[in-house]
Amino acid sequence: MVTIAVPLEGDGETRTAISPETVKKYAALGCSVKIQSGAGAHSNIIDDDYAEMGAEIVGSSIEAIKDADIILKVRRPSNDEIGVMKEGAIVAAMLDPYDDQDGLKALAEKGVISFAMELMPRISRAQSMDVLSSQSNLAGYKAVIDAAANFAQAMPMMMTAAGTVPPAKVFVMGAGVAGLQAIATAKRLGAIVTATDVRPAAKEQVASLGGKFIAVENDEFKEAETSGGYAKEMSDDYKREQAELVANHVKTQDIIITTALIPGRPAPQLITGEMVRSMKKGSIIYDMAVERGGNCELSRLGEIVDEVGVYIMGPINIPGALAGNATSLYAKNLFAFLSLMIDKDEGVKIDFEDEIIQGTLISNGGKIVHPMLTGEGDK
Numbered sequence: 001m002v003t004i005a006v007p008l009e010g011d012g013e014t015r016t017a018i019s020p021e022t023v024k025k026y027a028a029l030g031c032s033v034k035i036q037s038g039a040g041a042h043s044n045i046i047d048d049d050y051a052e053m054g055a056e057i058v059g060s061s062i063e064a065i066k067d068a069d070i071i072l073k074v075r076r077p078s079n080d081e082i083g084v085m086k087e088g089a090i091v092a093a094m095l096d097p098y099d100d101q102d103g104l105k106a107l108a109e110k111g112v113i114s115f116a117m118e119l120m121p122r123i124s125r126a127q128s129m130d131v132l133s134s135q136s137n138l139a140g141y142k143a144v145i146d147a148a149a150n151f152a153q154a155m156p157m158m159m160t161a162a163g164t165v166p167p168a169k170v171f172v173m174g175a176g177v178a179g180l181q182a183i184a185t186a187k188r189l190g191a192i193v194t195a196t197d198v199r200p201a202a203k204e205q206v207a208s209l210g211g212k213f214i215a216v217e218n219d220e221f222k223e224a225e226t227s228g229g230y231a232k233e234m235s236d237d238y239k240r241e242q243a244e245l246v247a248n249h250v251k252t253q254d255i256i257i258t259t260a261l262i263p264g265r266p267a268p269q270l271i272t273g274e275m276v277r278s279m280k281k282g283s284i285i286y287d288m289a290v291e292r293g294g295n296c297e298l299s300r301l302g303e304i305v306d307e308v309g310v311y312i313m314g315p316i317n318i319p320g321a322l323a324g325n326a327t328s329l330y331a332k333n334l335f336a337f338l339s340l341m342i343d344k345d346e347g348v349k350i351d352f353e354d355e356i357i358q359g360t361l362i363s364n365g366g367k368i369v370h371p372m373l374t375g376e377g378d379k
């Protein structure tokens with residue numbers, strides 16, 4: 001029987017890697033599931049909810065992990081957790097593969113088969129496993145709600161006997177999964193929404209949500225999307241033209257949500273201190289890229305910076321603030337992925353030729369094997 005372990009997350013992580021619904025699904029695949037007591041607490045899931053679906057609740061992470069064939073986590077396992085894993089065990093988590101290579105080496109050296117869920121290829125067969133999409137979608141919504149809550153004015157236009165309240169102007173920078181959800185949310189709240197991106201495909205998507213697209217649309221822009229659907233690092237010339245366009249636009253905006261990311265690189269800096277100071281007092285910049293270095297020069301991780309009356313928010317773990325939904329979607333992503341390699345009759349069976357497996361596999365056979373980390377692939 002395949003055994004699955006879900007230890008508690010550390011470092012203030014509120015999400016967990018399993019939901020009662022997926023416990024039932026793993027059980028239907030013939031797996032036994034051990035969950036450390038309290039794992040679902042921040043997602044409003046109590047131990048009994050898991051136990052009712054057939055999970056065994058255990059008192060410590062060691063007890064859960066030591067005999068497990070598969071370990072499911074949100075974040076990277078700690079060294080203590082890795083220390084008790086069986087050789088050949090499978091780990092699936094958001095391993096943050098571009099960061100701290102020593103932590104990844106520890107997994108490899110233990111002989112663990114580890115998968116980084118963030119590297120899921122963007123192909124239609126893998127859509128149900130795409131953790132970046134499921135988590136960014138929630139984060140894009142939450143960003144607008146949090147920014148609006150810190151904005152000392154209304155979002156929709158209101159016509160009252162005492163006068164008209166103008167609608168808020170929201171500018172979304174980066175119209176990927178998070179940005180598109182931010183646009184949709186801001187529109188629902190009644191704001192006037194503009195958005196920018198370097199990928200031409202974003203233009204139509206922004207328009208379909210009722211936003212106005214603003215970008216430097218030159219030849220470089222037409223080629224700015226990789227075959228994987230991500231943005232490329234832009235040239236210095238493009239960045240200069242983009243900065244000019246943005247500088248003029250931000251002066252008139254009330255709320256800016258920044259989401260711009262480039263895989264494997266620091267987030268592009270799109271808003272300078274000077275641009276911040278050109279904005280109206282009380283305006284909000286919500287930097288969703290702060291954990292990757294930030295899109296705004298002045299953002300600080302986990303803080304709200306007051307720069308002459310403009311507030312720059314640098315939130316940590318935004319999807320974790322919606323832990324109930326985030327856990328439910330992440331757990332489903334993991335189940336969809338794991339069901340590729342669990343066979344009801346034959347147990348664990350990994351097809352190392354499958355592009356989903358190849359795209360996410362970090363370590364196997366005692367070594368780091370992902371081409372992006374061994375220097376054989378293009379970041």
Ligand code: NAD
Binds near residue numbers: 132174179228260
């Ligand atoms: P992301 O989180 O890597 O980046 C967020 C956005 O920032 C992207 O749209 C990117 O183009 C943009 N950006 C980067 N540099 C910028 C700059 N200098 N100025 C302005 N914007 C900049 O991206 P994402 O949200 O993961 O989505 C990337 C694309 O992949 C989207 O088109 C999305 O719809 C697509 N996608 C496809 C699938 C699938 O087919 N399975 C799944 C998820 C997402």
